[in-house]
Amino acid sequence: MAWRNLWRNRRRTIITASSVFFAVFFALAMRSLQLGTYDYMYKNIIESYSGYIQIQDEDFWENRIVNNVFEAKDDLKQKVLEDKNVKDIIPRFESFALASSGPRSKGVMVMGIDPEKEKLLSDVEDKLVEYRLTGEAVKALKSEDIPEYLSENLDIFTGNSYSGKGSLQLDLGIKENDEEAVMPLFEKYASVENRYFSMGEESSLAGDRLSRYLGLEREDTVILIGQAYHGHSAAGKYAITGIVSIPNPDLDNKIVYLPLDVCQNLYYATGKLTAMVLHVRDNDDKAIEETISRLDSRLDAPYRVLGWKEMNSTLVQQLEADNKSGLIMIGILYLVIAFGVFGTVLMMTAERRREFGVLVAIGMQKSRLTGVMVYEMLYIGLLGIVAGVAVSVPVIFYGHNHPIRFSGNLAKIFEDYGFEPVMVFQLIDNYFISQIMVVVLIVLLSIIYPVVKIAKMDEVDALRA
Amino acid sequence: MITKTAWKNVWRNRTRSLVVIAAVTIGIFAGVFAVGVMNGAIDQRIDSAIDNEIAHMQIMAKGFSLNNEPGSYLNDVRSLKDSISAIEEVQAVCDRLFVVGMANTARKSAGVNIIGIDPAGEKEVFNLHNELVQGMGNYFGGEKGSYGVYMGKELAKELNVIRYEMNDDIIDELRSSGLPDEILSEFGSFSGNRFSNEKDFKKKMRSVLTEEQEAEYGRSIIEAVSAFSERARVVFTFVDMNNTQTGSVFRAGGVYDIPNSMFENKYVFTRKAALRNLAGFPENAAHKVIIRLHDIDDTRKVSKKLRADYPGLEVLSWRDIQPDLALTSEMAEAIYGLFMVLILAALAFGIVNTMLMVVLERTKEIGMLTAIGMNKKKVFRMIMTESVFLSLTGGVAGMVISWIVIRLTSEKGINFRSMEEGFEALGYSAHIYPDIGADFFLIVTGLIIITGILSSVYPAIKALKLDPADALRTE
Numbered sequence: 001m002a003w004r005n006l007w008r009n010r011r012r013t014i015i016t017a018s019s020v021f022f023a024v025f026f027a028l029a030m031r032s033l034q035l036g037t038y039d040y041m042y043k044n045i046i047e048s049y050s051g052y053i054q055i056q057d058e059d060f061w062e063n064r065i066v067n068n069v070f071e072a073k074d075d076l077k078q079k080v081l082e083d084k085n086v087k088d089i090i091p092r093f094e095s096f097a098l099a100s101s102g103p104r105s106k107g108v109m110v111m112g113i114d115p116e117k118e119k120l121l122s123d124v125e126d127k128l129v130e131y132r133l134t135g136e137a138v139k140a141l142k143s144e145d146i147p148e149y150l151s152e153n154l155d156i157f158t159g160n161s162y163s164g165k166g167s168l169q170l171d172l173g174i175k176e177n178d179e180e181a182v183m184p185l186f187e188k189y190a191s192v193e194n195r196y197f198s199m200g201e202e203s204s205l206a207g208d209r210l211s212r213y214l215g216l217e218r219e220d221t222v223i224l225i226g227q228a229y230h231g232h233s234a235a236g237k238y239a240i241t242g243i244v245s246i247p248n249p250d251l252d253n254k255i256v257y258l259p260l261d262v263c264q265n266l267y268y269a270t271g272k273l274t275a276m277v278l279h280v281r282d283n284d285d286k287a288i289e290e291t292i293s294r295l296d297s298r299l300d301a302p303y304r305v306l307g308w309k310e311m312n313s314t315l316v317q318q319l320e321a322d323n324k325s326g327l328i329m330i331g332i333l334y335l336v337i338a339f340g341v342f343g344t345v346l347m348m349t350a351e352r353r354r355e356f357g358v359l360v361a362i363g364m365q366k367s368r369l370t371g372v373m374v375y376e377m378l379y380i381g382l383l384g385i386v387a388g389v390a391v392s393v394p395v396i397f398y399g400h401n402h403p404i405r406f407s408g409n410l411a412k413i414f415e416d417y418g419f420e421p422v423m424v425f426q427l428i429d430n431y432f433i434s435q436i437m438v439v440v441l442i443v444l445l446s447i448i449y450p451v452v453k454i455a456k457m458d459e460v461d462a463l464r465a
Numbered sequence: 466m467i468t469k470t471a472w473k474n475v476w477r478n479r480t481r482s483l484v485v486i487a488a489v490t491i492g493i494f495a496g497v498f499a500v501g502v503m504n505g506a507i508d509q510r511i512d513s514a515i516d517n518e519i520a521h522m523q524i525m526a527k528g529f530s531l532n533n534e535p536g537s538y539l540n541d542v543r544s545l546k547d548s549i550s551a552i553e554e555v556q557a558v559c560d561r562l563f564v565v566g567m568a569n570t571a572r573k574s575a576g577v578n579i580i581g582i583d584p585a586g587e588k589e590v591f592n593l594h595n596e597l598v599q600g601m602g603n604y605f606g607g608e609k610g611s612y613g614v615y616m617g618k619e620l621a622k623e624l625n626v627i628r629y630e631m632n633d634d635i636i637d638e639l640r641s642s643g644l645p646d647e648i649l650s651e652f653g654s655f656s657g658n659r660f661s662n663e664k665d666f667k668k669k670m671r672s673v674l675t676e677e678q679e680a681e682y683g684r685s686i687i688e689a690v691s692a693f694s695e696r697a698r699v700v701f702t703f704v705d706m707n708n709t710q711t712g713s714v715f716r717a718g719g720v721y722d723i724p725n726s727m728f729e730n731k732y733v734f735t736r737k738a739a740l741r742n743l744a745g746f747p748e749n750a751a752h753k754v755i756i757r758l759h760d761i762d763d764t765r766k767v768s769k770k771l772r773a774d775y776p777g778l779e780v781l782s783w784r785d786i787q788p789d790l791a792l793t794s795e796m797a798e799a800i801y802g803l804f805m806v807l808i809l810a811a812l813a814f815g816i817v818n819t820m821l822m823v824v825l826e827r828t829k830e831i832g833m834l835t836a837i838g839m840n841k842k843k844v845f846r847m848i849m850t851e852s853v854f855l856s857l858t859g860g861v862a863g864m865v866i867s868w869i870v871i872r873l874t875s876e877k878g879i880n881f882r883s884m885e886e887g888f889e890a891l892g893y894s895a896h897i898y899p900d901i902g903a904d905f906f907l908i909v910t911g912l913i914i915i916t917g918i919l920s921s922v923y924p925a926i927k928a929l930k931l932d933p934a935d936a937l938r939t940e
Contacts, residue, residue, distance in 0.1 A: 012818055019814030026807070062664040065573050096574055098567045098702065103534045105565055105704040107576010213532060225702070225710065226567075227574050254576075317887025329804070332495040333811050339488030340815035346484055347822050413789040 020384025
């Protein structure tokens with residue numbers, strides 16, 4: 001009966017349902033984009049730097065000096081590896097130094113890594129630059145016979161570096177049937193020869209942006225000067241074997257990698273570490289929290305267990321603030337829609353006073369009448385939700401597979417703030433359920449009015465209306 | 466006549482109209498207020514960036530902005546400054562030396578940009594001297610030849626130049642600021658203790674305070690116990706003009722605090738003379754000449770003139786130095802408009818529904834009006850006017866409320882303390898003073914009227930399709 005009632009005033013039903021649809025669609029698309037982008041940013045910083053969990057000396061995080069290091073003892077490793085969620089340990093030695101090359105210098109982050117183990121997490125080798133679109137390279141490419149669109153795109157992306165064919169082709173929008181013709185040209189003019197390093201080698205890898213700032217090329221030498229363990233002073237010269245492109249612009253601007261043992265020698269700290277990054281089996285929030293608390297209780301005083309949220313607290317706060325502003329906006333939208341729904345309820349009640357009166361007079365219980373009203377409104381709400389979901393899901397799926405990548409000035413804004421200029425949609429998740437809950441809540445709230453009205457209704461009066 | 470009828474029509478079904486009007490009021494209020502907060506934050510960011518960080522324009526040698534090579538400095542800065550000062554729009558000019566290096570204290574070090582300034586000239590262009598944290602040193606107060614350093618609060622914390630100490634004086638100070646005695650007696654137990662960083666002190670503080678007490682008093686306690694080690698040793702090391710490593714001992718002089726932790730961490734200031742002596746720059750050299758204008762709107766004009774006058778130099782306006790700021794302020798307006806359009810679109814559904822209802826319940830009446838000779842245009846206008854009244858009444862109410870609320874909150878500002886770290890990392894203050902220009906209200910008014918008109922189109926067409934004879938017959 002409720003369903004049939006709905007279609008007595010078809011237009012109104014459709015308009016009300018479409019207002020719900022409008023809100024649901026916007027809310028879903030926006031949530032998907034926000035949450036997806038947060039996830040992407042978190043994953044980015046976790047996988048290129050912090051990892052999910054680190055074990056450090058208890059003072060290192062607040063006081064990042066070479067004296068706050070610890071010995072990588074076997075029994076410590078054993079204890080950590082016994083945890084069921086820990087697959088492996090990635091050792092690191094991290095410090096600051098002044099890097100100079102010729103007249104240029106800059107304060108940098110020096111990171112000693114185990115070249116093999118690091119592949120488990122940040123995989124520096126995979127980030128070695130393969131193509132570099134320098135001014136000369138672009139010029140040479142444009143002098144060849146290349147399609148129009150490609151030469152336009154080359155202008156936009158001049159100066160960029162790529163760690164693989166895939167990302168190069170994606171940025172430049174190289175079409176499949178052009179691939180065979182143009183790729184050899186890129187090999188000829190824009191490819192860079194880079195090499196990873198191994199333990200014991202007196203060589204280094206530099207971030208792409210850093211290398212451009214310092215004017216470093218492969219085979220050049222970088223001089224590192226800093227403070228070493230127990231007041232020594234650290235100084236060393238290292239040949240660059242490769243340039244790496246790190247997705248996080250802030251890190252890319254300041255990172256120099258050294259093989260772990262070489263780095264420990266530089267800082268007079270043989271056998272010491274600043275952090276053990278844990279390679280975990282299960283990385284969802286709950287599993288990480290549990291692992292941290294387990295390790296916390298097993299490891300004693302000089303060690304401290306840090307989770308990624310603690311290590312990236314600034315980013316977590318920023319995204320939290322952004323998240324809240326998004327929620328406020330959706331809240332305003334839903335508030336407005338709620339009034340619309342309430343308006344519809346009001347009209348329905350008013351125009352059907354007489355009908356209600358008749359129904360009650362011929363013996364329908366008020367509670368059943370209320371039930372009919374509730375169903376009617378719920379149907380409208382559901383109609384809007386179903387339509388909203390139906391339209392937003394394809395959009396979200398498409399967006400998930402084709403992340404939005406900004407270029408030009410907009411990209412620069414993101415990079416200035418240390419973010420990668422990419423927005424990603426998140427696939428269906430809990431946020432879908434919360435939208436549905438909100439709409440149901442709106443409907444239930446607006447239904448209070450007619451329910452009270454029906455309960456108070458005097459049949460005789462109503463009949464006369 | 467039509468206007469009058471339309472206005473009266475609005476109030477024929479008071480409850481229904483009030484629901485729509487309330488929806489518009491709340492929607493417009495929420496939207497305008499949210500925009501006011503965003504706009505206030507962005508304005509504050511731009512003001513702070515220009516007053517403390519970059520000023521309106523900077524001139525440097527070609528290529529310096531890319532690699533900051535110490536050797537590419539400007540010669541004969543005095544005459545350059547003189548001729549720029551002569552330009553009418555220019556308020557003040559100063560010059561700076563700029564080297565990239567490391568700052569080291571006894572236990573820690575950090576990469577920094579060391580800026581050599583002339584404090585007197587600097588005050589004319591920047592406002593940084595007014596951002597001195599109270600009780601933490603001074604702005605180049607020592608003798609002229611001294612190696613004093615003016616540094617950001619974040620860096621001072623990082624380098625342990627700010628320490629944390631609990632003593633009887635501080636307990637007295639906290640007592641006079643109204644802290645309960647029960648907390649103070651707890652603090653008495655570790656009076657005289659020193660802590661090298663904030664974390665150590667917080668740990669101790671947490672051991673004696675409850676969570677509610679910490680939330681209420683924690684911040685003022687930390688402020689009271691943090692002490693600046695004036696004249697602490699700060700060693701600067703950097704590469705000089707001849708590519709040789711050089712450095713010297715400087716002394717902590719003062720601490721500034723601005724809502725940009727990136728800047729605080731990176732920029733330290735010292736006297737130009739001190740830096741010049743160390744690095745061997747000539748007497749009349751500087752890396753940057755920095756310009757403040759009377760009016761920011763003249764930036765384009767003046768930079769064009771300077772570019773023509775000094776083709777061999779790089780002339781950068783604040784837009785070139787911080788393109789993100791320029792774009793944010795330009796894009797902001799579009800985003801505010803979009804935001805309001807979204808809200809109004811949601812409101813439109815409610816208005817359409819109501820107007821449709823209006824038309825349907827007045828079928829007979831509209832039929833009558835047409836039958837006695839009112840033409841279709843007038844009927845259309847009557848319905849449209851009624852719809853505009855509905856939206857405008859709510860809209861004006863919403864704007865008035867939001868204007869009042871923005872005025873009230875802009876006096877004390879709104880504080881997002883819990884997210885301060887995140888805000889300041891992006892250069893935004895967590896204490897926002899909402900603000901919005903009068904022109905925004907005009908735009909919103911226009912948008913509201915358009916919404917009213919657009920949402921009446923469908924119901925009005927519906928009304929016109931009615932055949933007067935049929936309409937009269939309906940019940």
